[in-house]
Structure formats: structure tokens, C-alpha cells
């Protein structure tokens with residue numbers, strides 16, 4: 001197996017999950033890597049709603065989708081993911097991606113925060129269809145600090161085990177606050 005970065009690790013499960021025609025959400029669009037992955041997997045009959053609070057993220061993502069000749073199956077929203085429930089019906093979404101932290105190469109002060117991330121994650125649970133997946137990449141240390149990581153991990157620990165399966169992976173022997181990939185699966 002080749003060296004596995006966190007986004008590549010999560011992408012394996014996203015690829016297994018998303019089928020043509022599915023509705024998907026990228027809750028943290030950034031430079032559009034997850035938006036592009038979801039768009040290519042759900043295809044012309046599916047749809048991806050992608051959120052970010054920075055204009056730069058929409059510009060970068062639109063360019064990336066166009067260069068990749070992605071199907072016209074996406075809506076890019078300059079909007080906080082705390083408003084996620086206004087765009088899709090409960091119980092209809094196959095896959096939601098959260099990649100916490102700041103826009104790579106962008107403004108580090110406009111990073112995700114514990115309170116808004118947990119609000120959006122809570123709302124996302126209701127949007128998932130049965131068997132639906134939330135892929136969550138948690139970063140900490142450096143400009144990200146530890147508050148968001150600690151709050152999100154504490155929130156995950158309390159999720160009802162009869163309704164949600166939470167699988168946390170670890171880069172167990174890696175120093176310096178490695179990222180934490182988490183899968184939440186609605187039962």
C-alpha cells in the first residue's frame with residue numbers, strides 16, 4: 001500500500017459510498033477537491049451542494065471543476081454550512097464531506113470553528129439517508145489549535161450508537177498532532 005494521506009484515506013470510503021444519481025454535500029469546499037470527487041461519482045443524474053464562506057474558495061473550485069470537465073451537477077454556495085438544512089430534504093443525502101481547518105494557500109483566519117462545525121455536523125445527521133456517510137477530516141495544532149478538535153471529538157463520542165456508527169482512525173505512530181479521519185455512518 002502506498003503512503004496514505006488523510007484525504008486519500010477518506011476518498012476510499014467516499015468512492016465506495018457514492019453511486020450515480022446520489023445527492024451529496026461538500027460542507028467545506030476550499031479548493032474543490034472533495035467537490036470534484038463527489039461530482040464525478042454522483043454523475044449527471046446526481047447533485048453536489050458545496051459550501052464555503054470565502055469567495056476565493058468558489059473561484060478556485062469553479063476553475064477546478066471546469067478544468068476537469070466535471071458534469072454540470074453542482075451548486076457552489078457562498079454560504080456557511082450552518083445553513084446546510086435549507087438546501088436538501090432530511091433523509092436524502094448519500095455523502096457529506098467536512099474537511100476542517102483553513103483554506104490551503106488562503107486566509108488562515110477564516111478557518112472552521114468548533115461551534116459552527118458542530119452545529120453543521122448536527123444538522124448533517126438529519127440530512128443523511130439510511131446508510132449515508134459523513135466523512136470528516138480533523139486537523140489540529142499550528143493555526144488550527146486544539147479547541148475545535150477537542151470539541152468535535154467530544155461531540156462524536158456522545159452520538160447515539162443505535163443511530164450512528166462512528167469510526168475514528170489514527171496515524172498512530174506519527175508525531176506532531178497528525179490529522180484524524182472520522183467516518184459517521186447512519187444506521
Ligand SMILES: C[S@@+](CC[C@H](N)C(=O)[O-])C[C@H]1O[C@@H](n2cnc3c(N)ncnc32)[C@H](O)[C@@H]1O
Pocket residue numbers: 027028029030031032033034035051052053054057079080081082099100101102103104110111112113116
Ligand atoms: C481545509 S479547507 C477545505 C479544503 C477542501 N476540502 C479542498 O478540497 O480544498 C476548510 C474550508 O472551510 C471553509 N469554512 C470555514 N468556515 C466555514 C463555514 N462556516 N461554512 C462553510 N465553509 C467554511 C474555509 O473557508 C476553508 O475553505
